[in-house]
Structures are given as C-alpha cells and as structure tokens.
Amino acid sequence: MTAYAPLTAVLGPTNTGKTHLAVERMMARSSGMIGLPLRLLAREIYDRVVKAKGVHAAALITGEEKIAPASARYFVCTVESMPLDMRVAFVAIDEVQLASDPDRGHVFTDRILHMRGTEETMLLGAATVEGLIRRLVPDADILQRERFSTLRYAGPAKITKLPRRSAIVAFSAESVYAIAELLRRQRGGAAVVLGALSPRTRNAQVALYQSGEVDYLVATDAIGMGLNMDVDHVAFAEITKFDGHRRRMLTPAELGQITGRAGRFRDDGTFGETSDVRPLEGEVVAALENHEFARLEKLSWRNSDLDLRSLDRLFASLRRPSPDPALERVRGAEDEKVLDILAADPDVRRYASTPRGVEMVWDACRIPDFRKITIDAHARLVRQILDHLMSPNARIPSDFMARQLDRLDRVEGDVDILSQRLAHVRTWAYVSHRTDWTEDAHLWRDRAREVEDRLSDALHERLTQRFVDRRTSALIRGLREDKELLAGVTPDGRVTVEGHDVGHLEGLKFVPDISGGALEARALRQAADRALRPEMNRRLGRLTKAEDDTLTITAEGRILDGETAVALMVAGDSLLKPGVKLIGGELGSAEARERAVRRIEAFVQGEIAAKLAPLLALPAAAAGGKVTGMARGIAHRLEEAGGCVARADVLTEVRALSPVERRQLRSLGVRIGEHVVFMPALTKPAAAGLASLLRATARGDGQAPFRPGPGLVSVPAEEGRAAGDYAAAGFHRCGPLAVRVDMLERLADLIREGRAAKDGHGFAMTADMTSILGCSVADLRGVLNALGYRRIQTGPDPEKAEGERWAMRVRKHRAPEPEPVKVDPDSPFAALAALARPAPEPAAARRRPRRARKARK
Incomplete structure (x- = not known):
C-alpha cells in the first residue's frame, strides 16, 4: 500500500463531533471524499456540503443514487460505493468499527487498509477498534475525543409514560409500527425511521419529529449511525435482533451506539427500557x-x-x-452465495468462459438484495439481469426497464405495499447507475428517481396518516407553547382550531370529534376552553335576548332555541317553580351563563302562567279571600296535585262544603265529579302536558312524564306509575286503565241514567260505555270493579256488553274513617273542625233489619 500522510484515527463515543470534524476538514481541502455507513446519513452530509459549497461542488454516490456534476470536488458516498480509482486530497471513513460486521465488515476493512487521501486521511469510529488500528495501520495517529454531554440510566418505563423527545428503538418493522400505533392513540403520534426508508421519506419523517409536530420517534438501530436528531431519551423496546443469521442479544457496544443518540452537543441524555423488556444488567448500564x-x-x-x-x-x-490473524475471512457473504447458486448453471458457466464474462457474472452477483427475500429468489433476479447483459446487445433493453418501473409506479396501497415497491425500485435504481448496463443510463436513472420520489412521498403520507394524529398533535403543541389558538365556527356549527376540525357546537354544547383516547379528549377540551369562549359568550348573549316565540318546551322538559336544545328543566322550589339548567355553556363566562338562565326561567314561568292560569288562580284566590273554609283546603290540594284529585281523597272536605263554598269553587273552574275533583280547563292537551311535565320534573327521579297519545281518553295503566302522575295529566287510574277524568264523569252520568231506569237497583252495561272510554268490554269490567261495582247478571255473549247488569258493591263513597286528629280546644281552628265533622247518624238508621240484610244478599 502507498503511504500518504498524515493519517489520523479519531476515536470516541457518540456525540463527540467526529463526523462534524471530518466534514469540516474535508471542506477545508481542495477536494475530498467521505465514506459513510448509511445511505440516509450520506444524504444528510451531502445536503450539508451543498449548503456550504454549492450544488455544483458536491457529489452524492450511493448504490441507488448518483449525483455527480462534472465540477464536483467533494464526494459523499456510502462506503461500498466509494470510487476506488479517484485521487482526492482528503479521505475519511466513518464508523470504522463496522469493519467487524460479518456481512459488510470486509468492505470497511478494505477501505481502512487501502483508501488514502493525498493530503490527509481520517478514520472515524468507536474506541473499541483502537487496538486493531494500531496493529493494522501502525502509521495512524490516534486522537481520542470525549463525549460533549453525559449519559445516564433512567430505568424502565411504560411506552405511554416516556418523556417527550424520546426515541423508542425496536428491531423489526412490525414492532416499530405497533409502537407507533400505540403512541398515536395515547400521545398524538410518532415519526418512524427505518433503514429501508428512502432518504426522502426518512427526511420527511424526521422533519415531523424535529419540528415538534410529534414528540416521539420510533426507529430501528438505523438511528445509531450518526443521524442527528434532538433526542433527550432513548428507550429500548427490544434488546434482541435478527442479524440475518440468527436472533441474538445486542452487545453492549451496539447498545452504546444507539443510546449515544440521547443528548445532543452539551445537552445531557438518558436511556432505559420499556416496561415489557428485561431491565439492563448493572454491568451493561x-x-x-x-x-x-x-x-x-x-x-x-x-x-x-x-x-x-x-x-x-x-x-x-x-x-x-487472510494475511493477518486479526483479519477474519468473511464467510457466507450474500454475493458469494448468489455466485455459488449461479455457478451450478451450465449457461452461467458458458457466460464465464472469458475473463470479461467472469467479471460480468461477479458484478451481477454483487447487486444488493434490497427486497430482503430468499437467496434463491434474489439469485433468479440476478440471473434474469445477467441474461440481458450477456446477450448480443450486452445491455438491459429499454422496454424491459420500462416494464419494471411502470409496474412499480403506483402510489395506491398501504405502508407495507409501498415499502415493498420502494425496495424493488432500489434494485432498478442500482442497475441504472451502472452506465454500461442499460441502453440509456441517464434516462433510466432519472426515471427510477422519479418513481422513488413519488413512492417516497406516498409512503411518508401513509406513515403520517397511520401513526400521527395531526389534529391532536397541533392542539397539544399549541397548548404547550401557550400560544393564541386560531379558532373559528362555521355557520353550521363546525369548530376548527388551527385549521383542524375538532368538533361542532349544538347550541351551547361543544361536542368534540373524538376518535382516539384520553389524550385527544383532553386536548380537545383544553383547546375548546381557550378558543371557544368568545363564541360561547356571544351565543349566551343572543339567548339572553331571545324572543318568546323562538323558545319552546319539549315533552321531555328541554328548552329549545329554534330547533336546538339549550336548557333543561330541573326540580326547583315547588311544582310551579321549576329550575333551569343550561345544556352546555360551560365555556362561557359565569355572568353570561347566569343572565341566560334568568331569561329561560322567565320564559318557563310565562309558559306556566299562560297554560296553567286556572291552576295559578287557586292560590291567588285563597290569598285574596275568594275561597274560604273547606273550599280553601280543596283549592290547596288541587294546587299541589296539578289540578286534579280523587274525590275519595278529599271526601271529608267535599261533604263539609257549604253551598257558598261550592259556588266559590265553581267560579274558579273546579268541578266536583262523581269520582274526581278537577278543573276541566286543565284537561286540554297543552295544559295537561305541561302539568304532567312539571310533576315529573319536581319528582326528579328520572321517570318520564305521563303523556298519553293525542286524542286518547284511556290508556293501559303503567306499573310503578304514581296516581299523582295520572292526576296531573287529567287522568284517573281505574283498575287496568287510566281514564281521562272528563270521560270518567261521563261514564258516571251513564251509570246514573241506567240506575234511574231500574229504580236504583243496578244498571245495564252498554256499548255506549265502552265507546266513551274507547276500551274493550273486558277493560270496562275492570274499570267498573275498580269504581266499586259488582256484576249481578251476565249476558249471553261474554265479549259483548248487552245483557250484563252491575250494581254497587258497597255504599257509594264509603271510605275508611280517618284517624282522629287531636285539635287544641283553644285553637281558632277548633270551631271550624267541629263544623266540618258530619253529624252522627241515629243508631236506628245505622241498624238494618235482619230481614232486609238477607234480601240484599
């Protein structure tokens, strides 16, 4: 190997600025090249160099992407794609400890041993490789760097309890997606980073995290290779991974590479595990x-x-x-496995009959398996490409490339489908960057880039749709930053906050659109509380000024403003003075709510005064002295009952009424019937409905008001329904039926007429009676029994009334004697009580001759 000087090995843990130092040193030279472990990181450094030196001075060379202007002086590459025949002033190899990796390590080792800059060479990596560098590259100067910030163990925590700005690490796409989905439901969302993502997708996902739109990042160990993000805490959701050969525990060094992402520059970081992972051992911590x-x-x-x-x-x-015991020959490399498979094929043997053919076969075998499928399937794809390369044209035909890319150029589908298409595109992008393999390399390079970009954008959008609740994230961010939220209400009541639909207003009630969990509900409530107060105060103010003709009371006690429920009647001071509770309105001010309640209370009292005027006249007449004596007591009983009481309940008072007192009651619209004392005016539907509603409201037990259908004069009696409920609606329970009181009195008239026709000895049941009550013969029998009559003669047809005769079972209106009331003889009411007590019958009148009693029997 040729010696170049100087050669420096910059070693140390993460966050020591090694890569930053190398890039700065490279850009200080006239030319340079840096080899990086990941395509994602290469793209990040390339963008940085472009920003500093301009797009024409920088080149990006990876297996699937090549941007190399003729004027380029600085080359940012993946380690595998570094041009071996290029001479530049500066060379750097990053993450050199990866030279121990059983799959890719031999490439890093080769670059460590042979790649040199004419002016300077830097090897960057962990301190674990120091001894081997001293042995294999003895001329290297070792420079140790200390971490800028401290790293501390924070222990286990539930995923949903992790602090903001956390990265959760897992080692499969399935695990990453499952964790991201959980965070979407519980924390508004998460960005995801996997090594298989294209740079475009990865950068878009990281931007989500860096911008603060989401507070969590879920990633594989891809984040351990120099990807710079503002991570405060790293949590391991798994500490085992499948390394392509077997599932194994991560080594402490591998864990350290990942935990080092926590804390940036001078900011300290923490690490730990999720609660479903076995805690790290003390030695590892x-x-x-x-x-x-x-x-x-x-x-x-x-x-x-x-x-x-x-x-x-x-x-x-x-x-x-290997020439040195410290160098271990790689075994089972992917390209060698493919070569083994293809070498068994006679046609491939024929292709490799010349040195040029051997070179072509070997180059084809080195196509990376981006699809991560079986080795046999990958070998078949390599063979298909090799057949084209060894054809007479010695090129991959353009129509073949077009078919492959057209098949992949589709953006529909879910995350998994788009990821698979991107993996296939990476293969054809790699092929297109071999300028001697295709008929028009530039065309197919651009075409592959276009398809990859479209798929990358679609994948980012799907990931965001699947794992980020942008509405909740935006609300949480706005609340956290304590900024004024931009809110609006459309004419149809839709509520938007920061451009997101968050719910709708139904009158005074905010109904949030909640599709997630408690976090979303809390965020919506808080956002609505801050953003909707002005609109709510405006609506409350409008309600305060509402005209009576815009307000109505429903049968269930709701008060409508137009067609929207704004309040509910509740139990108040008395039957005729119910309370009012707003439906919603909590987001408005207390003063605005109080004014609205007063306005609705005034409307309700107006409705009571208009529809129940005869009932309200009773206490006024008593206060004004228009009813006296026993008439005053009956008036009070009618007021409490809503205008109708059973005659048997006030029998003593009725018997004690003087003619004057009877006239007083008649002048107030009170009728003393055979069975009921009532006010006919209150049996009208509007008055009866309101009185029934008032009684149900005052009772406050949640039971619906008794409200018979329109036009019905009798209805089946309800189990558990109090007699007072029927009375308030102008009905009286008679055995199986509740009968409207005016119809009950008409029945009494028919019975009197029938008795008179028979000289007082019983009466005949007639069809007119069933017609008046609108009931069957069987129900009429039940009514008559309840009124104290008994059947004394049956008719020829039990289904018909003709022929049946009935008579009183006991003396009419004989009621159990009330317990004597002790009256103070000095009380002014003592004399009144004595007058009210009926005179005792003579003993002779009480006795009935035995012969007469037998005749009655």
Missing part, C-alpha cells in the same frame, strides 16, 4: 454510562485482489486466507 466496551479482536476481511480469469480462480481468490 455502567458500560453505557461510561462508554467503556470490550475491544474488538478481529475485523472481517476478504481478498480484494480477485482473479477473474475463470470462475474457479475467482472462487479460489475469494476464499484466500
């Missing part, structure tokens, strides 16, 4: 915190001086033993 890892003992190596005179000589040169 100490190694990670102190950046002290086992020294590498061997580097992977493969002979680079290949003999291409025949396939057998090629195999022999590939398997040549």
